[in-house]
Amino acid sequence: MSTAEFESVDVLEAEMTTPAPSMVTELEARNVSVWFGPRKVLEGVNMSFPKHSVTALIGPSGCGKSTFIRTLNRLHELIPGAALAGEILYEGKDIYSRDVDPVHIRLAIGMVFQKPNPFPSMTIRGNVLSGLKLSGMKRSNHDDIVEETLTAAGLWTEVKDRLDRAGGELSGGQQQRLVIARALAVQPHVLLMDEPCSALDPASTLKIEETIRQLSKEVTIVIVTHNMQQAVRVADNTAFFLAAENEPGRVIEQGSTTEIFGNPKDERTLDYVNGRFG
């Protein structure tokens, strides 16, 4: 049986039993190592992100998760002295090859940061549409885009009567959902989230998680989190990163979330998910 048949059967099954992710690989890291100047911070990462799946990256601080996520949309290269080995394949093509425009990649692979960062001098509406303005992307029906993306980010009902107020006036949790809407307005295929809830209260965190589950029907999500329960709640797959002292970070174990948390093969994973270190 060829792989193509495998895939088609799987897609059919996936459709019957949503929200299971499909088996088509959207984004893939092959043997990725990363440096900051002379310091190697990540070594030999292999990971694939199936289309419309949610992948959680967990591990103690300083193990290279955030650095890894920033290589996936070419933000890492903006740091002076940054270097990388290996390949990141997006829809089968290396995003670091010479003929690829980084702006194109960053539009297709959006990002939400740890600290909510709406543009403070722009209105809520202006923030949502800012990606179109900044990248020069043309899309018609701006009103529809604002409503759609804010709805998808779970913020529409709270702000629909004050779209002309400043983005900075919203609460932290609302701001984070606003920047998710902003990231969605440029229609990314992948959304990277770097500890999106670490600055938020539990109620806002739950709202964001609900948003992530909804979004995963349409976009592929990679989320860095320090919150084990969050990984269990939102992620289909989980990867555990760890860096031994004075060594670059590595992926210790990866697989389906149920496996990583329920039946990890590596003792270090077991210790970490049970909160025994890190």
Add this chain to the structure above:
Amino acid sequence: MADTDVQERRNLSASATAHRGDRVFNRTITAAAFSALFVLAGIAIFLGAQTIPVLQTQGLSFLTTTAWDINTDPPTAGIWGMLYGSVVLAVVALVIAVPASLMMSIFMVFLAPKRLASMLTNLIDLMAAIPSVILGLWAFYVLNPTAEVWQQLLNQYLGWIPIFQNTSGNFLGTPFIAGFVLAIMMIPIVTSVTREVLSRTPADLVNASEALGCSMWTMLRYVALPYGRGGIVGGIMLGLGRALGETIAVFFVLKIVFDTNWYNIIESGGGSVATLIVSRFGEISGPYELQLLLAAGFFLFIMTLIVNVIANLIVNRTGRLQK
């Protein structure tokens, strides 16, 4: 609840009960702060007192006409051409200095390697330390012959634009050269303020725009420059204040004429209130002419004040939202 109703209310004041040392310190600091106000008021009152008799003899024509004749009785004086000339010089200086300063500071903050950026910062600060008399001498001996050629070229190729007309064939002593010297004096001030402001663009906003697929130009246009607009305008106004009041550097390169040079910036001859004062002061004819010069100074002071008020209005307006 009933208890609180009958309780005595005590007004609290930090200053009344403060530590004695603190009280002395607070009063000293407050006095120092007010001393600036006293000096300013003192100058304004002194100049104003000299201005009143001048306005009584010359009338409003002191402001609206251009003349300086001490042989008539009473002498006739009008500083319109000088006031207007000061503004022309400031505009020429702004047009040259603002784009140059913006580009320099953008380079230093967002493009240059760290070591080059800090080297440039030091050099530009050094530029601000050049005494204006040195700059004036340099302009007289070095800039004059060069700028003469630039202006001839401007006239040759862009002469159809009214501001680049020259009928006398004399390209020295022009508002262009004087404005250029002022621009050199403004650049270090505007650049160092702008660099400081731009370097404070919050990193998470820069991150956000990078992640939204934004080029450096759009990041500057929609994020960094709007964020720093208030500070940048403030820096420009600081520089403008220097340009309006600058005396010696302009004295070396501008030919003062008692005639209004409306827009021919590469035609010889222009006006500047500050330079008028210094150029007449040496050969002053008597106490009345001194009064005339002090009155001119008073109106220079008023003009600078108006520029500052406008600057404040612009800076305060920058909180407006972008849709």
